[in-house]
Amino acid sequence: MGTRALINCLIGTRPEAIKMAPLVLALRKLDRFDVQVVLTNQHPDIESNILSTFNLSADHQLQSFFPHLSLSEFLGKTLISFDQLLKFQPPQCVLAQGDTTTALAAAMGSRYQKVLFGHLEAGLRTENRLLPFPEELNRRMIGQLADYHFTPSSIARKNLIREGIPSENIFVTGNTINDAVAQVISRPEILPWPAEAGQKRVLCTIHRRENFGKPLLQICQGIKELALADKINFYCLMHPNPQVKQIMKRELLGYRNIHLLEPVAYPIFLKLLQQADLIVSDSGGIQEEAPCLGRPLLILRESTERPEVLACGSAKLIGSSTESFIENIEEVFSNQTLYKIMTTPSLPYGGPGAALKICNILSMLLHADQENCFTVDRQSLPSVA
Structure with missing residues (x-):
């Protein structure tokens, strides 16, 4: 057997852990890879809450997260800590997912140490540098730093080509x-909500910076007004960020039809999505999960980097105003034709199998020679368009 390629998979947030886990499992099935999970702890308790769901644990934990750090401070600390790991145990390739500060640090750190970097979920764009902030800025910078771009759709591929990324470095994998x-x-999971006859169940999640302050207050006002009508039960998953959690508690605690939930394990979260009559969220990940589960989604944003979910009819952009919040929820529940369209299961980002595709591509992209250096073998690559 040839030399095993060391691959570092950097993870900082819950969504990154969820989406990286299947790839880590797939890569570890191959003898030619030594895969290490590296946590930045941008979100706390990822190992116990998410990785354990997939029977994974961290191989390294970077000393980069401390409470109340600014984006720049966290980026700087993560870069320093990751740089030390790269020097101590140089990998042949680094992988990161999405558009977080962790992903940006992974791309920058890899480039500074001249290590190959692969970007999962590459090519997403809103075409507005400040929406969402800082995610749109992060993914644009990552796009210029990455060696390999694994995109979820042909739309994302076209975005990268338009920005000058060579097409031979872009792979549409789902x-x-x-x-x-x-x-x-x-x-099987036990859900934290009762079965109440005649009442709709709306699952709500909010965490984007663009919804901090006034937008969040407007959304909370919409939740309260609809809850008082006694026809809807709201289940609000509170993000640990104090700018979200404290306001939601202050505004929504004490209402009979409003249930404030702490973050839950991923299996329970999926069951909540699956059994909700409607989902209202500003999350990017839920725009991917909701359509495959056949659950209708109202997006609390003005734009999205995932236009595929709009095109398939599973979701609608509604912004954050109180009036739009109330109007759109009432429309979804009163318009049966619309509801049927939104609850039709769809796979706008492909079905299961993306992890295996990426694994196979990496297996052919990276191969060891006698000096344990890694090169690109493009002659043996499959046609991935």
Whole structure:
């Protein structure tokens, strides 16, 4: 057997852990890879809450997260800590997912140490540098730093080509979220909500910076007004960020039809999505999970980097105003034709199998020679368009 390629998979947030886990599992099935999970702890408790769901644990934990750090401070600390790891145990390739500060640090650190870098979920764009912030800026910078770009759709591929990325470095693989959902959804879970006859269940999640302050207050006002009508039960998953959690508690606590939930394990979260009559969220990941589960989604944003979910009819952009919030929820529940369209299961980012595709591509892209250096073998690459 030839030399095993060391691959570092950097993870900082819950969505990154969920989407990276299927790829780590797929890579570890091959003898030619030594795969190490590196946590930045941008979100706390990822190892116990998410990785354990997939029977994974961290190989390294970077000393980069401390409470109340600014984006720049976290980026700087992560770069320093990751740089030390790269020097101590140089990998042949680094992988990161999405558009977080962790992903940006992974791309920058790899480039500074001249290590190959692969970007999962590459090519997503809103075409507005400040929406969402800082994610749109992060993914544009990552796009210029990455060696390999694994995109969830042909739309994302076209975005990268338009920005000057060579087409031979772009691979349309689908999204590994579908692998994660397929691995977890069948597990039996007890849900934290009662079965109340005649009342709709709306699952709500809010965490984007663009919804901090006034937008969040407007959304909370919409939740309260609809809850008082006594026809809807709202289940609000509170993000640990104090700018979200404290306001939601202050505004929504004490209402009979409003239930404030702490973050839950991923299997329970999927069951909540699956059994909700409607999902209202500003999350990017839920725009991928909701359509494959056949659940209708109202997106609390003005734009999205995932136009595929709009095109398939599973979701609608509604912004954050109180009036739009109330109007759109009432329309979804009163318009049966619309509801049927939005609840039709769809796979806008492909079905399960993205992790295996990426694994196979990496297996052919990276191969060891006698000096343990890694080169690109493009002659043996499959046609991935």
